[in-house]
Amino acid sequence: MNITFSDAEVKDLFVAWLALGVAFTLFLERDIRMALLGDIAGLTVGGVVSVLAVSLLTVGVGFLLHELAHKVVAVRFGQLAAFKADYRMLGFAIIGGLAGFLFAAPGAVVHRGRITEREGGLIALAGPVTNLALAVVFLVPFVFALLSGIRGFLWEVARMGVQINLLLAGFNMIPFGPLDGRKVREWSTLVFLVVAVPSILLGLGALFVL
Template sequence: MSLTFSTDEVRDLAVAWLALGLAFTLLLEPSLRLLDFGRLSIEAVLRTLFVSLATVGVGFLLHELAHKVVAVRFGQVAAFRADYRMLGFALVGALVGFLFAAPGAVVHRGRISARENGIIALAGPVTNLALAVVFLVPFVAALLTGVGGVLWDLARRGLQINLFLAGFNMLPFGPLDGRKVRAWSTPVFVVVAVPSILLAVGALFLLPF
C-alpha cells in the first residue's frame, strides 16, 4: 500500500502545525499574550514563532507521520485527523498562560495484530527520541562555544520538546502510545518508557521554558 495524503489530511496537518506554533508563541511571549504593546517586540515574536514551528511543530508532525508510515507498512488505511476543538482549547489556554496540546492523531483501520499495533504506537516516541539526538548536536555545540540567538533557541527548544513528547506519549494511560506498547510487550515498554520519561522530566527541569 502506497503512502498518500488526501487534501483534507494535508489541511489538518498544516492547521495543527500552525496552531501549535502559534499556541507556543503566545505562551512564550507574555507581551503578546497580555497585549502589552509598550513592551511588544515584533522581531521577538516572529523569532519565537519561527522557533516554535521548527521545533514543537516539526516534532509533532514527524511524530504523527511516523505513526502513519508504519501503519501503512502494515497494510493499514491511515490518515491524520486534527482535533479542532482541542486546537482551539490550546490557543485559548495559551492566552492565559497554560498549554495542554492534543492537536489530533493518526487513525488507522484494517486487520492488525497486537504486535503491529504496538510497533505503530512506538514509532512516534522513537521518532522524537531520534529528533532529540539531532538537536543535541547543535545544543552541545552552542554550550561549548557560547553561541546564542536563534541557533541556541532552536537547539534548546528542539531538544526539550522532543524529549518531552517522547516521554509524555510513552505514559501507559488513555489514548497515549505507551498504553498500546505495553499491551503488546511489557519488556519493550519498560526499555523505551523508563528512559524516555526520565529524560522528559530532566528536560523540563534542566531546560526550563
C-alpha cells in the first residue's frame, strides 16, 4: 500500500488544521471576542497562544486524523483518495467562532474507484474508530492529571483531547446524510449498533461531564 500526498493535498491539510485551531480558539477564548468589542482588559498573548496550542493539538489533530483514516483504508481497497478542504466551511467556522458558536466541517476525503458495500462501510468506519482510539490515547494523561491534581496546559490538552474525540466519534456515527454512520448502517446493522451506540453515549457523556 502506497500512501502519497500531492502538494495541493498537503496545503489543504495544513490550512484545515490551522483554521480549525483558530476557529476553536476564537470559540473558547471569550476574551478575544470581547476585545473585538473594545474590551481588552482580560486579553493576554499567553492566554491566546495557550488556547490555540490546545486547539491545534486536540481539535485539529482529531479532525484531520479522522479524515486521514478514511484515506488510508480507501487506498488499502485500491481507491484513488485525497483530502479536499472546504474553504467556504472553514471560513464559516472561523466566523462562527467569532460569533460564539461553532459548526466545523473542514472538508472530506474524496475517493473514487469500484468498491463493495462492505469496503465502503469500512472506509466510513475508519474515521470514528480512529477518534475512539485517540480518546483512549488522551485518556492516559487525563487520568494521570486527574489523580495527581495537575492542572494547566497538560490538563487542558488531555481533557479536550478526550472530549473532542468522543464527540467526533459519536456525531459521525449518527446515521444521517453524509455522516459515516449512514454508510456503516447500510453495510451492516450489527456493526453499526456495536460501534454507534457506545460512541453516541460516550459522546453525550463527554459533552455534559468533561
